[in-house]
Ligand SMILES: [Fe+2]
């Protein structure tokens with residue numbers, strides 16, 4: 512096959528992989544987080560072993576306890592050990608919190624808090640929708656919403672000027688993925704999926720991250736559809752959620768009052784943003 516006949520998707524995926532390899536500051540998961548997630552995903556998860564691993568990272572332990580003791584959870588008494596935190600929250604929630612702590616420094620770059628707050632809101636919105644639609648595991652929806660734009664951190668590190676140009680084009684209605692392809696040769700969705708693979712996260716998370724702008728193209732269309740809607744609802748620059756009605760109609764969704772849902776999700780997100788701050 513000649514080069515010009517290669518599938519454009521394959522070409523941009525190759526470019527995304529190349530970009531990750533060329534970065535000096537490759538976003539990486541703290542080792543402890545990777546080990547902790549592996550233990551949690553093991554059906555015979557051993558809580559004591561998990562507590563032991565987490566305790567070796569003072570920063571993660573301190574932040575985790577701070578989160579658990581925040582007003583968001585409202586536990587009546589102070590929780591002082593990781594074991595107690597896990598017993599109260601359950602492993603699934605601990606998993607979301609650990610991942611949140613791990614990606615926070617990547618998303619809270621010198622470019623501000625915008626991406627971080629949007630990601631937390633999209634996480635809360637995805638969980639809210641998954642619960643209401645009774646689809647899948649709401650905690651997994653939270654994680655996927657949290658990570659949906661993680662690829663943007665790569666675009667920012669690679670070329671902040673190009674990133675700002677893309678944001679400007681998107682703000683005046685350009686397709687963000689087309690704009691990214693023009694400036695970078697690949698998209699935040701492609702590079703985001705590759706990052707989730709590098710971090711050994713479950714495949715469904717990567718597939719959802721890849722298709723959160725075009726859920727109908729995904730083999731996990733419901734899961735991608737949930738993040739699609741949550742993403743549309745939590746775009747800070749738009750006061751009113753804008754969806755592609757064809758996408759909503761094709762999915763098994765009903766969104767009777769998008770503005771009310773937006774308000775609800777913003778309200779539910781504030782304590783989460785405060786807890787993680
Ligand atoms: Fe996105």
Ligand SMILES: [Fe+2]
Pocket residue numbers: 629633659660742
């Ligand atoms: Fe987004």
